[in-house]
């Protein structure tokens with residue numbers, strides 16, 4: 579009788595040896611190049627994913643609508659952003675607002691807590707460098723909120739002791755449990771500005787500018803999802819001694835752009851919040 583070799587049962591390695599890889603491939607975003615246009619003025623090519631996973635913390639693989647809203651805010655207020663030193667927190671892979679502001683600012687540092695996303699951000703910087711203002715330094719760093727050492731290293735490396743003028747954040751107030759770390763990091767960046775300014779921190783704004791247009795400040799756009807998150811943010815702003823300005827999130831848009839956000843998702847309520855040290 580012919581001997582039958584033992585079945586090789588698809589030669590799969592023991593599952594527990596390969597869990598990390600298997601989970602990664604299951605949740606790995608599929609990136610492709612997409613064009614983001616902002617009227618006639620601006621067009622960027624961005625490597626982005628069409629889907630993301632919240633389970634594997636890859637929400638930053640896609641471009642969230644709040645990110646496009648923040649881009650419009652920047653493009654509608656170019657004089658405020660021109661020549662500024664800027665850090666984007668939770669930029670995700672696309673870092674769309676940070677790349678848009680790179681056409682105006684002097685230093686732009688794009689940051690996220692997920693190293694996998696920052697690898698893509700580096701590629702997006704490279705693809706779009708022809709759109710940056712001449713001489714603008716644009717970099718990408720892994721930065722987890724609440725990690726003071728990484729923040730100090732990033733500020734030292736990219737800003738060379740100079741203060742950060744503007745913090746950008748699109749849809750980064752999604753998780754209530756990390757809001758304390760996020761607000762702490764914003765507070766540290768404001769404190770760094772105060773230290774660089776010799777201990778005082780009077781907001782600097784051009785004459786005739788709107789009430790929000792001062793440095794340092796944090797400009798955050800987001801989709802309003804949880805009322806409890808709004809309450810937590812109000813409490814944290816008080817603890818960190820931030821002044822909070824809430825602006826009309828769509829008020830600066832033209833009718834066509836407004837339509838795009840109003841029509842994009844029914845019932846989505848966008849928010850635009852500016853934080854400043856008191």
Ligand SMILES: C[S@@+](CC[C@H](N)C(=O)[O-])C[C@H]1O[C@@H](n2cnc3c(N)ncnc32)[C@H](O)[C@@H]1O
Nearest residue numbers: 637638641642645668669670691722723748749
């Ligand atoms: C909803 S996504 C928004 C991404 C991008 N700003 C946008 O609007 O398209 C939130 C981003 O925050 C990042 N993030 C979440 N928790 C973080 C933390 N503790 N430290 C740093 N980044 C964090 C995520 O990795 C993700 O990229």
